[in-house]
Amino acid sequence: MITGKNYIGNKLSALGTISHKTINPKLNIENTTEFIEATFEEIEEAAQLASEAFKVFRKVSGVQKAAFLNAIANEILVLDQELINAYTTESGLPEGRALGERGRTIMQLKSFADLVSNEDWKGNKFDAAIPDRQPLPKDDLRKTVTPLGPVVVFGASNFPFAFSTAGGDTASALAAGCPVIVKAHEMHSGTSELVASAIIKAAEKTGMPNGVFSHLSGRGPIVGSALVNHSKVKAVGFTGSINAGRAIFNLASKREEPIPVYAEMGSINPVIITPLAIANRGEAIASTYAGSITVGTGQFCTNPGLIITTENDKTEDFIQDLANKTVAIEPQCMLHPNIKAGYNKNEASVTSQEGVKTVAKIEGELKNNFVASAIASVSGANFLANPKIHQEVFGPFSLVVKSKDEDQLVAIIEALEGQLTGTIIAEKEDIENLTDIVDALTNRVGRIIFNGVPTGVEVCPSMHHGGPYPASSDSKFTSVGVDAIYRWVRPVSYQSFPTELLPESLKNN
Amino acid sequence: MITGKNYIGNKLSALGTISHKTINPKLNIENTTEFIEATFEEIEEAAQLASEAFKVFRKVSGVQKAAFLNAIANEILVLDQELINAYTTESGLPEGRALGERGRTIMQLKSFADLVSNEDWKGNKFDAAIPDRQPLPKDDLRKTVTPLGPVVVFGASNFPFAFSTAGGDTASALAAGCPVIVKAHEMHSGTSELVASAIIKAAEKTGMPNGVFSHLSGRGPIVGSALVNHSKVKAVGFTGSINAGRAIFNLASKREEPIPVYAEMGSINPVIITPLAIANRGEAIASTYAGSITVGTGQFCTNPGLIITTENDKTEDFIQDLANKTVAIEPQCMLHPNIKAGYNKNEASVTSQEGVKTVAKIEGELKNNFVASAIASVSGANFLANPKIHQEVFGPFSLVVKSKDEDQLVAIIEALEGQLTGTIIAEKEDIENLTDIVDALTNRVGRIIFNGVPTGVEVCPSMHHGGPYPASSDSKFTSVGVDAIYRWVRPVSYQSFPTELLPESLKNN
Incomplete structure (x- = not known):
């Protein structure tokens, strides 16, 4: 059921007074639910919860994260026709497209689950110690990756499923070990809330920490700007227009601690x-x-x-x-x-x-x-x-x-x-x-x-979906395919470390 | 011989009227050479040459780039005592340190030469076509990396060799296929010019295009700012203070086309x-x-x-x-x-x-x-x-x-x-x-x-030299070790491509 409320972690919340409704574009009429814009208090609580959840979630094993992602896929399917109806009502897109995009979203979640169910994706590197090297001995050095911290994902207008609430940005960030706060796209707030409810259910069923996911509504830039500026937020995923993407990039670049923005923006292909x-x-x-x-x-x-x-x-x-x-x-x-x-x-x-x-x-x-x-x-x-x-x-x-x-x-x-x-x-x-x-x-x-067409973006390891600015804000990273996970991690080296204190994946070469 | 002039590609040039001298810090006296600050005309010419050189250099084979890098190492050694004297005179550091740091610089150049002498570093990925897949066929897709374009490198005060003119930033950018424009550090302009002459000689001897390397002098922010703002410049490497690094980051982020800045800045470790x-x-x-x-x-x-x-x-x-x-x-x-x-x-x-x-x-x-x-x-x-x-x-x-x-x-x-x-x-x-x-x-x-000390940064694949802001402007990338090359490339996918038109490294799976 669509409530119009925000999810601050597991909790439905609607402290605010500003609201909006979505539109049925085919009929050009308003849909009925009022979506209550998140207040600064709710934004603060979501960010704090995400930061606390991160301390636990960053150490959750790949197998457990895979279970979480697969559970999200499952809970989305459980929503069945209610979700498909919300999608078509809010987007004007036909049911066939809704079903196809849902399938893609499920497949994305499962592909990230597969990816993190073993440690290969981390690309760990190992250099053995050479104690008798001249003039100086060489220490044992091992490198892996660690998640950045809480990530804000902006839902995209044109893909209510695959590039929104449980889309590629969210799936890859969760797979990396980053809690996610979704700013729902105002054009499909109901679809987004339903998908958010699936993520919350999956998090509860698989024992993930409260705050691993939050979902905030809002029309206009206020909620999004507050999230991008929040000191606990460490990265942003966005799909949309050049104007909006650049505005987010500018905000993030001006922070006392600048954070990366992965914005997939305009292209004439x-x-x-x-x-x-x-x-x-x-x-x-x-x-x-x-x-x-x-x-x-x-x-x-x-x-x-x-x-x-x-x-x-x-x-x-x-x-x-x-x-x-x-x-x-x-x-x-x-x-x-x-x-x-x-x-x-x-x-x-x-x-x-x-x-x-x-x-x-x-x-x-x-x-x-x-x-x-x-x-x-x-x-x-x-x-x-x-x-x-x-x-x-x-x-x-x-x-x-x-x-x-x-x-x-x-x-x-x-x-x-x-x-x-x-x-x-x-x-x-x-x-x-x-x-x-x-x-x-x-x-x-x-x-x-x-000799093909650019439309239709295959989800596979060789896919690169990102280009020089303004196609993307960072041309080094893809927003489609399993390599999208690398947006949310950074390398860490461990030098001369005792085995007991190494991350699991670095314990054995 | 130190001339005090700029290298605009292969050509020594000194059109300007502003100049500075370096200081011998041990004696606290000025050294004799006057270094002529690059003019906007020279900056423009260096950027245009770099952009033209890029069209050729980006397609130069790994084996040829390796020959270029090894030739730079060789030409640096040829400079022998003249270079060591310039280093100690301008830095106040002892000769033993100069020799050690030269050794490290040579080793870095050679390690990038080794890296690019085969194609493994590109991490190419291949997805085979599945013509009979339902509901849609899957196309052949292959992914490799391509260099970003001309790179500006700022020399570091504290490493006149290893993090300056032919240091890790320059070596990795050239290895990636990016022309480099070095903004010499004003505290060791003579050392920098000598190393630049070695790079120019190596470029000529190995047949690299004119403009693959330029070297500009200047005190204060004018030359550096003009370079960072130039539309032909596509990335920046910097090692130095938080204030200077952040200023460069801010400039680069405000450009019409923002470009990545890899700044390694402050740390109290x-x-x-x-x-x-x-x-x-x-x-x-x-x-x-x-x-x-x-x-x-x-x-x-x-x-x-x-x-x-x-x-x-x-x-x-x-x-x-x-x-x-x-x-x-x-x-x-x-x-x-x-x-x-x-x-x-x-x-x-x-x-x-x-x-x-x-x-x-x-x-x-x-x-x-x-x-x-x-x-x-x-x-x-x-x-x-x-x-x-x-x-x-x-x-x-x-x-x-x-x-x-x-x-x-x-x-x-x-x-x-x-x-x-x-x-x-x-x-x-x-x-x-x-x-x-x-x-x-x-x-x-x-x-x-x-149980060690943080000083002494091993150059090896498992090294990560970069941390969350303000240690680095981008915590995902290292400025030490062969992985530093990934700062200067971005992925490109080729879909259903005829073999004849694929980059060499993608022709055979």
């Missing part, structure tokens, strides 16, 4: 399509990309917002075909009136820049929060001249850039800000001419895809 | 000594620590500035013995009049706080930049009540804190800011009672030593 690929299979590419641009109403961080090709006599036909296929897909609902407003504003901003032409856009009136997909095009010269054209349009929109030659195409890639992904669509015969493009992309993105 | 250890071998501990406190005039980042013990009837005798032994060691010279002034100011500040008692301090007049070693003591209650007592006194000084019981001792550790190291001096019989102390230390430091 450039896709380079060669003229030969267009000539050989332009129609198939247009179909695939019309799907990728509109899937989930374009509300994925890997949405292909920029397509670049070298212009020839087939280019305009391809662009028109892509545009026609994109607008032929039935319009879908966005997550929230604010997201819809942002889409319309940014789409209008980009398409009003000099030289940008709207090739096709869904016309006619659309009900509630449904939006009009669109494809625009621009010359390489205009794109290079105006950074306003580079901005992300979060939603079912893509801009095709027509470069005059391959040098200009490489210059366009080099002029881009950091990106999560880059994609190359090419033929076998193109390969020997793609080196410069691959080099330029490698320097701008975190993942390069060949 | 707490040493916990049990009453039983004092009872059994207090005199030997006092001898060892008198040496560790004064070695290198206390100018090591791992200098033991804080000793904590639980008070009993033997405590005062131990403290007096430690103090007597410390002041019995002949006074030594500090690196610079400013460093001496800082020592005297901070020592006076700590010893003037309520409850702090100077137990012994070298008396009488000391010539030039020689300073008086000192030992002070304070009660646990006073220490806990006043953070001003926690401040680092960079130099041959240590404060002994007498805690009233073990709970207070743990509270003292928990109240400390982040530290590079923590040390426990204890007997076998103490071990079963040390768990809380080890836990508290693990949460505050980057390396814990048992």
Whole structure:
């Protein structure tokens, strides 16, 4: 049952007077529950509890943490249709997506459980003593990792399950041994509270210390800012817009003790399509990309917002075909009136820049929060001249850039800000001419895809989901895949230590 | 020959009008060369050259980079006595230290050469494709690392070789594939220029692109700030004070594109000594620590500035013995009049706080930049009540804190800011009672030593030299040992890539 209260550790709490309701975007009406914003007193209590819980939780064995994570997965499944209904009601996303994303979330929890059920992930290193080394003896030295401390996770608007309350940030932080305080995303506070109840139940059932998890509501920046500024908080996980992510990064950097912020932010995910690929299979590419641009109403961080090709006599036909296929897909609902407003504003901003032409856009009136997909095009010269054209349009929109030659195409890639992904669509015969493009992309993105689509982020060890700023605030770390755990730990060396006092995983080499 | 000019890539350049001279601290006289501060034009040229060089250097093979690093080591040795003389003249440190530190620097260069001469260090990961997976096929995915781009390295006052021009930061950044621009430390500009000439020679002999290394002089923050703010610079390495390190961190965090700063800053390196250890071998501990406190005039980042013990009837005798032994060691010279002034100011500040008692301090007049070693003591209650007592006194000084019981001792550790190291001096019989102390230390430091001294940082894979803020700006990374290379790279994934376009190290699983 959704109560509208905060979880301060195990305890439901609602001391505050400010509240908000979520919105059903498909119907554009308010949902019924009032969510009470956490007070400073509640924030303080959650942080203190997390700090106390950390003293115990950091020493909990990997096997016990795995049991906790698996129990969270189980309790989420127990919530069953109530949870799926909350998700669809608050997000406007279809039930199939809710089920798929729930499956992904469960899989993430289980993959971190598997990861920490043995000690391999710690990458421990051992240097044996050399007592008779000249001129000085060498001491025994062993290195492992230790968790940072309490972590604040911000729920993401566009993934109410997989990047929110029990999503990848929370799962990886708990796996690392860090207590988590979730700031629920205000657009799906009810979904978030239900998932939080599953985490609390799992913590109780597996004997985790009170305070290992708390869940706070709030609209606007007040609760989040207080959490990021709290001295007991040692790291932050965030998925969302550049503006919000940068604001959190700035707060964290200005603290007396700066803390790391792992913010996964904006990306337009450039896709380079060669003229030969267009000539050989332009129609198939247009179909695939019309799907990728509109899937989930374009509300994925890997949405292909920029397509670049070298212009020839087939280019305009391809662009028109892509545009026609994109607008032929039935319009879908966005997550929230604010997201819809942002889409319309940014789409209008980009398409009003000099030289940008709207090739096709869904016309006619659309009900509630449904939006009009669109494809625009621009010359390489205009794109290079105006950074306003580079901005992300979060939603079912893509801009095709027509470069005059391959040098200009490489210059366009080099002029881009950091990106999560880059994609190359090419033929076998193109390969020997793609080196410069691959080099330029490698320097701008975190993942390069060949003849595929950027949407759909596999959860596996080789996945890197993070890129140079502003795609991520720290390009060294991924927010998807088991390596995401390394955001929440730091190394510690033990020199000449007696076995009895070493952490378990360092006792035997 | 020391020219006083900057290296803008391969070219000696001195367009500026501002200059400074270094000081011979033992004689307290100026050395003769005038070092011309780099102009904004020269800074711009160095950054542009580094950015151009990066396009080539990032693809240079590990074997070629190893040849470059080994050539640097060789060219440093070729400089022979001229370099050793510059070092001792500018630092006041003895020739034996110069030779030892040169040896360490050579060894660091060679260890990074060894590291990158094969691809193991990249930690590549491979996920095979599963074309018939349901509901969706799995693509082939491979992950490696790629260098960040041009790196700025600030020379450290206290290690003119090992943490300066061709020190660990430069060696690891070049090994990673990042061009380096060194901002020479103004206290040893001549030593720095000579080492820079060795790097330039090595780059030319091994065919590295012009701009892979530049070397800029300047007193004060102007040159350094311009470098940190330059859009072509992608990361910073620094060893020095908290004030300077934090200023650089703040600049880098406020950039339009924030960049990582790896600053190794202040540390007082707490040493916990049990009453039983004092009872059994207090005199030997006092001898060892008198040496560790004064070695290198206390100018090591791992200098033991804080000793904590639980008070009993033997405590005062131990403290007096430690103090007597410390002041019995002949006074030594500090690196610079400013460093001496800082020592005297901070020592006076700590010893003037309520409850702090100077137990012994070298008396009488000391010539030039020689300073008086000192030992002070304070009660646990006073220490806990006043953070001003926690401040680092960079130099041959240590404060002994007498805690009233073990709970207070743990509270003292928990109240400390982040530290590079923590040390426990204890007997076998103490071990079963040390768990809380080890836990508290693990949460505050980057390396814990048992029955040893924190000074002397082994260069090996298990070494972690970095701790929670303010010991380091990023506790996840070490500045000593081969893992220091990971500061300068980020992961990149390749999805469904044709073999011909993959980086060499990803071509075969």
